Amino acid sequence: MKLTVSIFAAGLLIGALAGGWPGRKPPEPPKTPPSPKATTREEPRKNKKWSANDLYELALADEAESPGDRDNPLRHELSSWTPEELEAALNEGLKTPGAAIEFGKVQTIMGHILREWMKRDFAGALKWFEGMTSDSVRGGLSVSLARAWPEDRIKEGFAYLLANKRYFSGNGSTSSWPMTEAALKSAAKQDAASLVEVLTAIRENDLFFPVAELEFPQGFDFSALMKAGIDDRMWKDNRASSILSAWMSRDRDAAFDAILEKNRHTDSDPSRYLFKTALPTTSEALADHVQWMTGKIQAMDGQEREQLVSKGAEAWSSHPDVLKAFADSLSDPADQRIAHEAGVKAILIAGVGNALYHLETIGDVEERLALLESMEARRSFPSIPRGFPESEETLLREKLTEWQADPKRVDAIVNRLQQAASRR
Amino acid sequence: MKRPLTSLFAGTAGLLLGWAAARQVATNATTEQTSTATPQAASAPLPAPLSNSGSKSQPPHDFARLRRLMRDWLFLPEEAQHSIERMSADELRGLLTAPWPDGIGNDNMVRSATREAAARELFRRDAEGSFQWAEGLGAEGHTILLKLVKIAAIEDPRFAKPWVDKLRAKQEDDLWAASMARTAVEGAISRGADAVLEVEEIFGKDIPGFAAYLDEFDPHFDFGKLVEKSQQRDFRLEVLKVWASVDPEAALQRAAEQLATKGIEAQQLPGIVYSGVATTSGEAGAAEWLVGKLDELPQDLRWRIVGTLSGTEMPSEARVEALMKVLPTQEDRIQFIAGYYSPFTPGGPMLEALKLLGSQEVQVEALVTTAGRYRLLMEINPEQGKQAADRFEETMDALAIPEEKRTQIRGAYTPAPK
Numbered sequence: 001m002k003l004t005v006s007i008f009a010a011g012l013l014i015g016a017l018a019g020g021w022p023g024r025k026p027p028e029p030p031k032t033p034p035s036p037k038a039t040t041r042e043e044p045r046k047n048k049k050w051s052a053n054d055l056y057e058l059a060l061a062d063e064a065e066s067p068g069d070r071d072n073p074l075r076h077e078l079s080s081w082t083p084e085e086l087e088a089a090l091n092e093g094l095k096t097p098g099a100a101i102e103f104g105k106v107q108t109i110m111g112h113i114l115r116e117w118m119k120r121d122f123a124g125a126l127k128w129f130e131g132m133t134s135d136s137v138r139g140g141l142s143v144s145l146a147r148a149w150p151e152d153r154i155k156e157g158f159a160y161l162l163a164n165k166r167y168f169s170g171n172g173s174t175s176s177w178p179m180t181e182a183a184l185k186s187a188a189k190q191d192a193a194s195l196v197e198v199l200t201a202i203r204e205n206d207l208f209f210p211v212a213e214l215e216f217p218q219g220f221d222f223s224a225l226m227k228a229g230i231d232d233r234m235w236k237d238n239r240a241s242s243i244l245s246a247w248m249s250r251d252r253d254a255a256f257d258a259i260l261e262k263n264r265h266t267d268s269d270p271s272r273y274l275f276k277t278a279l280p281t282t283s284e285a286l287a288d289h290v291q292w293m294t295g296k297i298q299a300m301d302g303q304e305r306e307q308l309v310s311k312g313a314e315a316w317s318s319h320p321d322v323l324k325a326f327a328d329s330l331s332d333p334a335d336q337r338i339a340h341e342a343g344v345k346a347i348l349i350a351g352v353g354n355a356l357y358h359l360e361t362i363g364d365v366e367e368r369l370a371l372l373e374s375m376e377a378r379r380s381f382p383s384i385p386r387g388f389p390e391s392e393e394t395l396l397r398e399k400l401t402e403w404q405a406d407p408k409r410v411d412a413i414v415n416r417l418q419q420a421a422s423r424r
Numbered sequence: 425m426k427r428p429l430t431s432l433f434a435g436t437a438g439l440l441l442g443w444a445a446a447r448q449v450a451t452n453a454t455t456e457q458t459s460t461a462t463p464q465a466a467s468a469p470l471p472a473p474l475s476n477s478g479s480k481s482q483p484p485h486d487f488a489r490l491r492r493l494m495r496d497w498l499f500l501p502e503e504a505q506h507s508i509e510r511m512s513a514d515e516l517r518g519l520l521t522a523p524w525p526d527g528i529g530n531d532n533m534v535r536s537a538t539r540e541a542a543a544r545e546l547f548r549r550d551a552e553g554s555f556q557w558a559e560g561l562g563a564e565g566h567t568i569l570l571k572l573v574k575i576a577a578i579e580d581p582r583f584a585k586p587w588v589d590k591l592r593a594k595q596e597d598d599l600w601a602a603s604m605a606r607t608a609v610e611g612a613i614s615r616g617a618d619a620v621l622e623v624e625e626i627f628g629k630d631i632p633g634f635a636a637y638l639d640e641f642d643p644h645f646d647f648g649k650l651v652e653k654s655q656q657r658d659f660r661l662e663v664l665k666v667w668a669s670v671d672p673e674a675a676l677q678r679a680a681e682q683l684a685t686k687g688i689e690a691q692q693l694p695g696i697v698y699s700g701v702a703t704t705s706g707e708a709g710a711a712e713w714l715v716g717k718l719d720e721l722p723q724d725l726r727w728r729i730v731g732t733l734s735g736t737e738m739p740s741e742a743r744v745e746a747l748m749k750v751l752p753t754q755e756d757r758i759q760f761i762a763g764y765y766s767p768f769t770p771g772g773p774m775l776e777a778l779k780l781l782g783s784q785e786v787q788v789e790a791l792v793t794t795a796g797r798y799r800l801l802m803e804i805n806p807e808q809g810k811q812a813a814d815r816f817e818e819t820m821d822a823l824a825i826p827e828e829k830r831t832q833i834r835g836a837y838t839p840a841p842k
Binding site for chain 2: 048049050052054055056058059060062063070073074076077080081085088089090092093094095096097098099100101104105106107108109113134135136137166169
């Protein structure tokens with residue numbers, strides 16, 4: 001047995017030496033250029049060894065770059081590539097199985113390469129994009145083209161989009177949005193006529209309408225824009241918010257009248273846009289805004305007025321300060337009651353804290369309890385989890401007890417809320 | 425004689441084992457060097473890079489390198505990735521548990537990529553140990569545990585499955601389990617068709633029908649095997665489409681075989697193949713390719729294929745335009761229209777296709793063929809039948825079909841009197 005083991009061990013040793021262990025230089029890999037490591041075996045590459053701190057620094061550096069740049073995680077890797085290498089890599093990508101899978105890894109990498117190439121050789125990259133045989137890959141990459149379109153060629157970019165709509169079929173034909181957004185922003189900075197032109201082109205070409213935060217120069221003619229640039233469809237699709245917010249901040253009376261007129265003309269809810277414009281940020285300006293809005297509403301008559309009181313209170317019910325200011329400004333007790341009801345109704349949406357804050361603006365405890373007992377509790381959003389959290393219930397019970405409510409009334413109010421909260 | 429024979433066997437076995445072990449070590453060393461310096465060697469068909477190929481300071485710049493570096497949608501510099509792979513287990517755990525400096529949010533890409541790489545490395549060194557450690561961290565370790573399950577699903581689905589079941593029974597849900605099954609399929613794609621079939625067996629009904637990113641295929645992937653054997657219908661169709669994008673002839677042959685043997689069950693396959701060809705060749709290229717095949721097909725199969733050229737989706741304008749331009753016979757064009765015209769979605773590309781037929785006579789012929797397919801609906805569901813009839817009228821209006829010719833079309837969809 002010993003002899004057999006010895007013979008096996010000897011064979012093992014001889015075999016190992018014959019096979020090249022240890023230290024014997026391995027055979028060259030076939031059909032590949034000699035690797036740096038293989039040709040400089042005595043002087044191995046001194047790669048940097050990254051520590052956790054190095055990684056933290058890299059993460060901080062990444063954070064410091066612009067969001068547009070951060071979107072391309074390959075930018076540093078690709079910065080040393082030549083345009084020819086970028087083109088060759090894109091062509092390799094095209095031949096890769098799965099190249100046509102939108103949002104797939106192959107196409108995502110191709111999009112990053114295309115964006116880098118556009119920065120270095122815009123004309124070359126664009127020509128390659130146009131020359132692709134695959135409509136679907138081009139459609140998938142079109143969002144990268146749109147995002148990387150140079151900021152100093154926005155007008156040209158929008159014209160390119162209008163002339164080549166068929167290229168922008170990606171993401172359910174929404175892939176042109178960065179170019180449309182840039183065109184809208186740029187036109188808004190010029191004048192109403194320019195913005196009307198872009199809005200009309202979007203409409204006539206049935207382009208995807210992006211959410212765009214627009215900035216307007218002093219003296220911008222919002223009235224002209226409203227008449228010529230905002231059609232009924234755009235209005236009803238709630239795509240005019242940023243325009244109306246700006247108008248409201250510049251000339252609120254004109255904006256108020258124009259909103260009501262457009263709502264009547266389009267047979268819309270009279271409150272559409274009215275309470276959705278951006279609110280002033282300082283407390284003084286906010287109080288002034290609410291006071292002004294209340295004055296405008298109270299100067300109106302009939303059903304439209306009632307609707308605006310109710311919708312205003314509902315819209316502001318998750319901003320207790322604003323709702324309080326609104327309720328305080330209303331002179332008619334019936335209108336005030338509507339505002340208070342809205343504040344309490346939002347208990348399952350904006351939380352018990354908000355509702356209690358609003359209730360405590362009402363001096364009469366009995367009135368507060370009556371509002372809670374008569375409210376129609378509802379959950380507007382199915383995404384809000386079912387049930388009435390224990391912490392919320394505790395808070396409500398504590399406050400009702402503090403108001404010296406009868407324990408039976410407290411139980412009844414909490415039970416109603418629990419039932420409402422468990423409904424879908 | 426017994427001892428010498430045993431000794432001879434032992435000596436030979438030792439010799440072979442020693443030689444094989446040494447070769448393996450040498451090969452591993454070569455592979456390591458190759459993957460560091462010339463990553464394209466792993467996928468031989470890729471062309472040599474245009475520059476840097478001989479550089480001692482930089483690895484080649486090619487697509488394969490980017491695919492390798494961009495793991496799980498995240499990217500780290502190559503040296504950073506290698507450094508993480510060489511860190512001690514304590515350092516790796518630190519990257520996952522220690523707080524990162526202020527200003528680096530959870531959505532920071534470097535942070536995400538680093539944590540992913542650290543978790544992967546821990547898993548590769550000691551799968552069971554890494555899971556036990558993460559589980560032992562309690563609630564704080566839950567996100568790490570989820571990360572490890574995802575990595576395991578990609579790299580070792582059989583190991584991952586019990587953990588998927590365990591976590592589903594606790595905090596997670598069926599949707600999460602399905603996402604892990606999908607991740608496992610995506611990972612298996614890079615190991616071959618058998619690996620994918622194994623994942624199907626492991627995850628069974630958890631595999632969702634199907635929205636996976638199937639683009640990390642093993643270079644020698646056996647598409648035919650998966651199309652034949654996968655139990656997931658949507659998955660088979662998606663794989664067939666990818667197959668057609670790289671090998672249209674083989675994919676079409678398989679689709680035609682299945683159409684001939686399985687009938688209606690395989691009706692959409694030729695259209696899927698066609699869509700796959702279009703993804704690489706474009707609509708015009710795909711149409712030209714198809715026309716070259718049509719004359720090789722028997723008449724019946726030819727029309728069945730022409731009538732399903734957009735698979736499960738309504739054809740795009742570009743597809744309609746390309747096909748209507750090159751389909752060789754009037755009957756081909758009519759069969760294509762009849763396959764996709766729906767009275768419930770009037771207008772759009774199929775109305776354009778009807779307009780491209782040229783003469784009103786042929787338009788009527790196409791509508792008569794199409795209308796005949798709605799006779800049964802009119803009979804069994806008069807309410808929907810009425811809607812279809814109204815839409816046919818709209819189409820006839822759009823084509824300005826005169827009243828005397830509409831009778832034929834209405835007659836084609838009207839059920840015979842009982």
